[in-house]
Amino acid sequence: QSVLTQPPSASGTPGQRVSISCSGSSSNIGSNYVYWYQQLPGTAPKLLIYKNNQRPSGVPDRFSGSKSGTSASLAISGLRSEDEADYYCAAWGDSLSGYVFGTGTKVTVL
Amino acid sequence: QITLKESGPTLVKPSQTLTLTCTFSGFSVTTAGVGVGWLRQPPGKALEWLVFIYWDDDTRYSPSLKSRLTITKDTSKNQVVLTMTNMDPVDTGTYYCAHWSDGVDVWGQGTTVTVSS
Numbered sequence A: 001q002s003v004l005t006q007p008p009s010a011s012g013t014p015g016q017r018v019s020i021s022c023s024g025s026s027s028n029i030g031s032n033y034v035y036w037y038q039q040l041p042g043t044a045p046k047l048l049i050y051k052n053n054q055r056p057s058g059v060p061d062r063f064s065g066s067k068s069g070t071s072a073s074l075a076i077s078g079l080r081s082e083d084e085a086d087y088y089c090a091a092w093g094d095s096l097s098g099y100v101f102g103t104g105t106k107v108t109v110l
Numbered sequence B: 001q002i003t004l005k006e007s008g009p010t011l012v013k014p015s016q017t018l019t020l021t022c023t024f025s026g027f028s029v030t031t032a033g034v035g036v037g038w039l040r041q042p043p044g045k046a047l048e049w050l051v052f053i054y055w056d057d058d059t060r061y062s063p064s065l066k067s068r069l070t071i072t073k074d075t076s077k078n079q080v081v082l083t084m085t086n087m088d089p090v091d092t093g094t095y096y097c098a099h100w101s102d103g104v105d106v107w108g109q110g111t112t113v114t115v116s117s
Helices: none
Strands: A009-011 A018-023 A033-039 A045-051 A063-068 A071-076 A084-093 A100-101 A107-108 B003-007 B018-027 B035-041 B046-056 B059-061 B069-074 B077-082 B095-099 B105-107 B109-115
Touching: A009 A018, A009 A100, A018 A107, A033 A063, A033 A071, A045 A063, A045 B105, A071 A084, A071 B003, A100 B046, B003 B095, B003 B105, B018 B035, B018 B095, B018 B109, B035 B069, B035 B077, B046 B069, B059 B069
Parallel strands: A009 A107
Antiparallel strands: A018 A071, A033 A045, A033 A084, A063 A071, A084 A100, A084 A107, B003 B018, B018 B077, B035 B046, B035 B095, B046 B059, B069 B077, B095 B105, B095 B109
16 A cells, blocks of 8 residues: 555665665655654654655764655665664655555664 | 653454544644644554644545544644544554654554454
8 A cells, every 4th residue: 555665675784874765756755755764663653854854853863865856765874783673754645645655664784 | 742642442343433542742733833643554564644633623634544534633632533434354553643743753652453353
């Protein structure tokens, strides 16, 4: 049911940079802001990035977001063990879809 | 500090109506730009948005579930109530109440709902 497509998994060793893609369409990412959420195992999601590339207070600057056309990316630099989680992108779509989420990406720290 | 907490039944039978209550604190749902809503997550699956209600009483429903959902807010009690009709086993999952302001910036802890006879 997810409208936005993400890779199912990504991994890296501590200190590395990991990037997660999010592919949408002109009716969602192409014309609206992108949001990113982090969900640690067994917990509620947490807002990581809003309005494409803005970090809420308290989110480390190791996390950064970008958008180009109908795709977006989340980058995690200086990967740490506590970054091991599921990551979801989201965006408003048209009246037929509403607020849509990505398929989710599981990040593993090797 | 903004907090939200979900309450309601953990088990409902197929075809029944689910009613979930979100009790919140630390903000007013009458503040411009603010919304409160519901999202859910089936076991092992992705997040799914259900509905938001905003400070001006505007409501946005998931098109695929709109016919089954109703959201109301009681500003005097700081509560938002979600009703979902005709429950089915595929509706099993964790239901989250959340605060919207430039994204879903605060989430409740979630409540697990199982649909089974």
